[in-house]
Amino acid sequence: MRLDLTAIEVDTLDDPDDPSLLEATDLLASSVPETCLGLVAYHASGYGSFLAAALTPPADARTLILRAVRGPDGLRAVADWRLLPGHLLLNGIAVREDERGRGLGTRLLNDGHDLAVRLGCRALLLDVSLDNPVAHGLYRRHGFTELTHSSWREVVGVRASTPAPVRLVNWPAFAAHHTAYGFGDLTVRTALGAEIDLRVVGTAIRVPAAPDTAALAAAIGPLVGIDRCFSAATRADGHPADAGPELARFVRMRCELASTDTPEVGVMSTQTPLIGKDDETLRRSAR
Ligand SMILES: CC(C)(COP(=O)(O)OP(=O)(O)OC[C@H]1O[C@@H](n2cnc3c(N)ncnc32)[C@H](O)[C@@H]1OP(=O)(O)O)[C@@H](O)C(=O)NCCC(=O)NCCS
Missing domain, CATH: 3.40.630.30 (Gcn5-related N-acetyltransferase (GNAT))
Incomplete structure (x- = not known):
């Protein structure tokens, strides 16, 4: 009623x-x-x-x-x-x-x-x-x-990927937030100087659509204890080459x-x- x-x-x-x-x-x-x-x-x-x-x-x-x-x-x-x-x-x-x-x-x-x-x-x-x-x-x-x-997709082939060289921009703030609340936002800088924002929830990481998300995840995974990686892409971004099955569409x-x-x-x-x-x-x- x-x-x-x-x-x-x-x-x-x-x-x-x-x-x-x-x-x-x-x-x-x-x-x-x-x-x-x-x-x-x-x-x-x-x-x-x-x-x-x-x-x-x-x-x-x-x-x-x-x-x-x-x-x-x-x-x-x-x-x-x-x-x-x-x-x-x-x-x-x-x-x-x-x-x-x-x-x-x-x-x-x-x-x-x-x-x-x-x-x-x-x-x-x-x-x-x-x-x-x-x-x-x-x-x-x-x-x-x-x-x-936008579409969320599993990223495949992380284990087989060569880790991309990255610098951790905000590690202390990220680590404190992740410890306190179980999630956090990590900014990394690539070898080309681009800064990329990643969301970590527990042991899962979300990466923006990029040509080689698996290499990025391979670099971050061991540092944060990541066992799952997925990418978020708008239609304009297209899907990264290593994007796997779709999880959700928003x-x-x-x-x-x-x-x-x-x-x-x-x-x-x-x-x-x-x-x-x-x-x-x-x-x-x-x-
Ligand atoms: C989506 C949600 C917030 C809507 O709240 P609600 O109190 O159930 O919705 P209302 O009773 O105000 O009804 C809103 C409209 O949806 C329609 N509706 C509600 N339940 C429906 C159902 N099971 N099937 C079809 N239509 C339904 C109503 O008829 C109403 O239509 P109207 O706008 O033409 O009058 C609620 O169902 C919910 O919590 N769902 C689970 C969580 C969720 O999906 N959140 C949204 C994430 S973006």
């Missing part, structure tokens, strides 16, 4: 010590295609701690905004928003299985729309799996249009907002309510 949407209250998860953060983590982990199990930050061992750390600074200084519908027996739904320059990005949204189809997803999307307007954003952004017709349809009906398509969608001149300040506090990856990588890739 569909609920009266106007009667559903949406709260900001604002307190780093709120036990609901772990429920939010579990819900968000379920929003990712099954074929990507263990490959995204939501599945990292320390993602709950990451969320708590992201909520530690003052509300109006944060870029991570968790909005949720609470119920008597825990969270019913959660949306993980990221405030990018001029845009509000839906990093993840999930409704508890027994609550789906009742309007909670629509409610959280409307809430994000209002939030983005109040923050003076130009547009909403999100990435959705092409194998998720319910979510895709919901976004289309909400005014989102397609921008780019589409980035955008919803334009009516222009606002005066962004509201302090909108992220509990009183004035306001969805890994994480912000930096999201600017560059699907998920």
